[in-house]
Amino acid sequence: MSIKKLVLLAIFTAIAVVVNILEMYIPIIPGTAFKIGFANIITLIVVFVYSPKEAIIVGLMRIFVAGLLGPSGFGPTFMLSLTGGVFSILTIVIVRMLDKFSLVGVSVMGSIMHVFGQILAARFIFAEVVTFYAPIMLFLSIPAGIFTGILANKFLAISKEWFVEKKY
Amino acid sequence: MTKKKKNDFLLIGVALILLGGLLIFSIATRVKGEIAYVKVSNQAVMQISLKDGSYVANNPSNVIVLTEKPEIDGFDLTTSSEVIPLEFGKTIVVYQNLFYVRGALGVVEIQYKENKIRVSKEKSPYNICSRQGYSDVAPIVCLPNFVTIEFSNDTDVIIG
Amino acid sequence: MEMSDNMKKIMGMILGLALLSGAFFKVNVYASDEPLVRSMTDYMYTSITVTLYNATEEDLNEIEKIYQEYTIISNNFNFKDDDFDGVNDYLSNPFYGQTSIYDVNQKAFDEPVVVSQKLFDLLLEAKALYLETNGYFDVSIGRAVDLIKQGITSFGYDDMPKADFDQLMNEIDALGRVTFGEVILNETNLTVRFTNENVKLDLGALAKGYATQKAVDYLEEQGITTYMINAGSSNIAVGKHPENRDWRLGLRHPVNPMLGLYAVVSNTDKAIVTSGNFEQFFTYDEIRYHHIISPKDYLPKQYYHAVTLIGDDSGHLDGLSTAIFNMPFDEAKAVVENLGIEAIFFMYDGKINTMLEDTEVELRVEEETESRPNDVESIAYILGGVVIVGGIIIVLLSINEKKKGANHDKEKEE
Numbered sequence: 001m002s003i004k005k006l007v008l009l010a011i012f013t014a015i016a017v018v019v020n021i022l023e024m025y026i027p028i029i030p031g032t033a034f035k036i037g038f039a040n041i042i043t044l045i046v047v048f049v050y051s052p053k054e055a056i057i058v059g060l061m062r063i064f065v066a067g068l069l070g071p072s073g074f075g076p077t078f079m080l081s082l083t084g085g086v087f088s089i090l091t092i093v094i095v096r097m098l099d100k101f102s103l104v105g106v107s108v109m110g111s112i113m114h115v116f117g118q119i120l121a122a123r124f125i126f127a128e129v130v131t132f133y134a135p136i137m138l139f140l141s142i143p144a145g146i147f148t149g150i151l152a153n154k155f156l157a158i159s160k161e162w163f164v165e166k167k168y
Numbered sequence: 169m170t171k172k173k174k175n176d177f178l179l180i181g182v183a184l185i186l187l188g189g190l191l192i193f194s195i196a197t198r199v200k201g202e203i204a205y206v207k208v209s210n211q212a213v214m215q216i217s218l219k220d221g222s223y224v225a226n227n228p229s230n231v232i233v234l235t236e237k238p239e240i241d242g243f244d245l246t247t248s249s250e251v252i253p254l255e256f257g258k259t260i261v262v263y264q265n266l267f268y269v270r271g272a273l274g275v276v277e278i279q280y281k282e283n284k285i286r287v288s289k290e291k292s293p294y295n296i297c298s299r300q301g302y303s304d305v306a307p308i309v310c311l312p313n314f315v316t317i318e319f320s321n322d323t324d325v326i327i328g
Numbered sequence: 329m330e331m332s333d334n335m336k337k338i339m340g341m342i343l344g345l346a347l348l349s350g351a352f353f354k355v356n357v358y359a360s361d362e363p364l365v366r367s368m369t370d371y372m373y374t375s376i377t378v379t380l381y382n383a384t385e386e387d388l389n390e391i392e393k394i395y396q397e398y399t400i401i402s403n404n405f406n407f408k409d410d411d412f413d414g415v416n417d418y419l420s421n422p423f424y425g426q427t428s429i430y431d432v433n434q435k436a437f438d439e440p441v442v443v444s445q446k447l448f449d450l451l452l453e454a455k456a457l458y459l460e461t462n463g464y465f466d467v468s469i470g471r472a473v474d475l476i477k478q479g480i481t482s483f484g485y486d487d488m489p490k491a492d493f494d495q496l497m498n499e500i501d502a503l504g505r506v507t508f509g510e511v512i513l514n515e516t517n518l519t520v521r522f523t524n525e526n527v528k529l530d531l532g533a534l535a536k537g538y539a540t541q542k543a544v545d546y547l548e549e550q551g552i553t554t555y556m557i558n559a560g561s562s563n564i565a566v567g568k569h570p571e572n573r574d575w576r577l578g579l580r581h582p583v584n585p586m587l588g589l590y591a592v593v594s595n596t597d598k599a600i601v602t603s604g605n606f607e608q609f610f611t612y613d614e615i616r617y618h619h620i621i622s623p624k625d626y627l628p629k630q631y632y633h634a635v636t637l638i639g640d641d642s643g644h645l646d647g648l649s650t651a652i653f654n655m656p657f658d659e660a661k662a663v664v665e666n667l668g669i670e671a672i673f674f675m676y677d678g679k680i681n682t683m684l685e686d687t688e689v690e691l692r693v694e695e696e697t698e699s700r701p702n703d704v705e706s707i708a709y710i711l712g713g714v715v716i717v718g719g720i721i722i723v724l725l726s727i728n729e730k731k732k733g734a735n736h737d738k739e740k741e742e
Contacts (some may be wrong), residue, residue, distance in 0.1 A: 016206070025274070027296050027299070032309070033311075052515065052722055052726070054237055072312065076311070077311060077312070079707055082711070083707060083711055085169075085709075086711060086715060086718075088713065088719035090714065090715070090722075093718075093722060094718065094722060094725065097722065097725040097726070097729070098725070099172075099173045099242075100172065100175050101172055101176050101179060102170070102173050102176050104174040104176050104180075105175060105176035105179050105180070107178070108179060108183065111181060117714075120707075120710065121707050124706050124707045127255075132306060132307050133306075135187070135190045135191040135193075135194040135195075136191055136192075136194075138187045138190065138191075139184075139188055139190070139191045141184050141186045141187075142180065142184055142187060146180065149657050150314075156419060162418075169440060174638070181496050181544070191346060200578075203578070206514070215578075218559075219379055219556065219588060220363075220364075220378075220379040220558055221365065221366070221367060221377065222367070222375065222377045222561060223455070223561075224561050224580055224597040228483060228606070228607055231486045233369065235369075254713060256471075264367065264369075265367070271537045322576065322589070323576040323577060323578035323589070323592050324556070324569070324575050324576050324577065325556065325558055325564060325575075325577055326561065326577070326578040326579075326580055326589065327561055327562065327563060327564055327577050327578065327579055327580065327602045327636065328578075328579060328580025328581075328582065328602060328604060328606070
């Protein structure tokens, strides 16, 4: 791995961490941990410019570092973001590798699975309650995924010089 | 339009229909609650009737009824004459239409008013829980404190 | 689609009208649905909540007065005693100073005590219940009740040590039998007299229900038909329900409250009273010694964990539920049948027996504790599973890619 690549990945990870932490402070649906998922923009960029391997590493690092530095630490809310994050990163990677969808499609799948993973975890940790918000969260993850996908596309379009979307 | 983009549209369309349908179904079958179950660590510790604010505690030995409004001080409640420590998952303090339980991070104050319930005071990173306001159907979730309030329309009042 | 300006204006007006009428409708519906609620905690040592529909503040005041008066006259504590906690509540009570049970208990052995008509009628009801239940309801056993209550205060919900238990039993034996037969009521002079100095009247098992029935009588006189009175969650009186259906009352599981409700009963225009052994008790030798003691031997019985009666007179039911709690099941059944009331028995062994006519009941078996709180372990397993499966899929896909790439290269070469 070249130094340049290492540095770039590190910068991406750092940005993802910051965005992730910032998002923790903005409640979109009160009573839930629903987020737009801007941190996933980084995951999408990395998986399309580099390869699944890098995306997984950057993604997991982001979750752990953000969990560490974030306000709630490694408590039960961390389990939620870990599960959601793992589900979404794996989905993004797998759907990317299938090569049947463009970036926006990958993003939507990723964001749906993120919410799904969060709800699953919340059911185990906090049981019944969360099923109330599940339908609205799942539904809203679609526009959220479209939005973040479009943003990722814009970034790649602007930075065509430096990052080339890898043909898979 | 490239094939991939077409697939995207297909995917999004299917997702919207499925999840949108689920959402509509869940809203349509929603019923207004009659009883609020206050749960600490997912165990119901008391029920409050939305009809008249009467309550039934699961363990009456843990209920303390006050005649003056207490102040919250960390994990205790203080009145002009005493300091009342609260035990997690056990102690319930009642003052008129205010109910106090101990959450993981501090004392949670629950208020009943006009057939609705809200969390009026609590200690948590973003105070999401108290910002939810009054509710009589959407559950009030105070994740960091492990306190949740769920509504069911089983019954108008609980005897016992 | 282009709309002409006029069309837009018309659409706008229609929309505006629709919204306005919607708002009106909502406001109207809301207004008639608003109940008048008053929660009172100063009376009868419990919390009483009155919910009235289509009534006025005056009505709430009148009902409060009823509870105020019966609190004073049925009181059997010395509230001139400095140690008495609730003294402030009494001083501000407008009926303070009226002859109370405490006054009667002090003097009735020495001389007949004059009481108000209301207190006399209350005692008449106590006497009727005494005769009706063959002595199973007996308000004269106040001394024995005091002893048990002392035990409960000292060891509430806990085990009583043997020494204290034995002492308690001795003290109870030493009391000697008293019955309501030794209470003489003189209707002409409105006086009460005891013929045994060990009589101590304790109306705790009757006053709440009786006062509630007076409140219900008032409401019916005033033509208020939609209401709920909840006295201490054990005495409920309901009229009609505002939403034109039956009132649904959940019966709390008396043994393990975590299980929630063991039944839900539905009815309208009824009084519902519950007696149970779970509110106040101490334990000894695995038995719950609760505060409903039998007048026959001054000990609490273990036939039931809870008895719920449904009928038309709150006071009558209040006394009956206390009496029935101490009757073996056959006798209890007979009483229920003879009096034409309805009942649900939560037996000591956990079985549930119902004697119902027009009340509907939904029995609930042990509710599954579906909720698994804090099951972080399971989540970790699921996560691990997902990661493994995901990893395998990724590996397979990349092998697939490599193969494709190799074929591609091969094709290029060929």
